[in-house]
Amino acid sequence: MAFPFLQDIVSYFFGIEIPLPIPTFGIMVATAMLAAYATFEREIRRLEGIGTLVIAPDAKIQKPLSAQIQDFAFITAIWGIIGARLFHILEYPRDFMIDPIGMIFSTGGFTAIGGLLFGAIAGIWFVK
Numbered sequence: 213m214a215f216p217f218l219q220d221i222v223s224y225f226f227g228i229e230i231p232l233p234i235p236t237f238g239i240m241v242a243t244a245m246l247a248a249y250a251t252f253e254r255e256i257r258r259l260e261g262i263g264t265l266v267i268a269p270d271a272k273i274q275k276p277l278s279a280q281i282q283d284f285a286f287i288t289a290i291w292g293i294i295g296a297r298l299f300h301i302l303e304y305p306r307d308f309m310i311d312p313i314g315m316i317f318s319t320g321g322f323t324a325i326g327g328l329l330f331g332a333i334a335g336i337w338f339v340k
Contacts, residue, residue: 295330
C-alpha cells in the first residue's frame with residue numbers, strides 16, 4: 213500500500229479520515245534535513261570539546277562553530293529547495309508556460325540534482 217499523503221497514513225492505521233494533504237515525501241525530506249543538522253552539530257560540538265576544532269584568531273566571525281552550524285544548515289536547506297524547484301521547472305518548460313504560478317507553488321515537483329547543486333554551492337559560499 214502506498215501512502216502519498218499524511219492523511220493516508222492516519223486513515224490506514226487509525227481509521228480516521230482527517231484532511232492532511234501533506235506529502236509524505238516532504239515529511240521524509242524534512243526529517244532527513246533535521247537528522248543531518250543534529251548529527252553535524254553534535255559532531256562539531258564533540259570536536260570543539262576535545263580541542264580538535266578551533267576558530268582561527270583572525271576569522272571574520274568569532275562565534276562558536278556549533279552556533280554557526282544552524283546558519284549553515286538553514287542556508288543550504290533553503291537554497292537546496294529553491295534549486296530543486298528551479299530544476300523541476302527547467303525540466304517541464306511547457307507546463308511552466310501554461311501555469312507559472314501553479315508550477316512554482318505546487319506541492320510536488322522537486323529535482324534532486326538541482327537541490328544538491330544549489331545546496332552545495334550555497335554551502336561552499338557560506339564557508340568562504
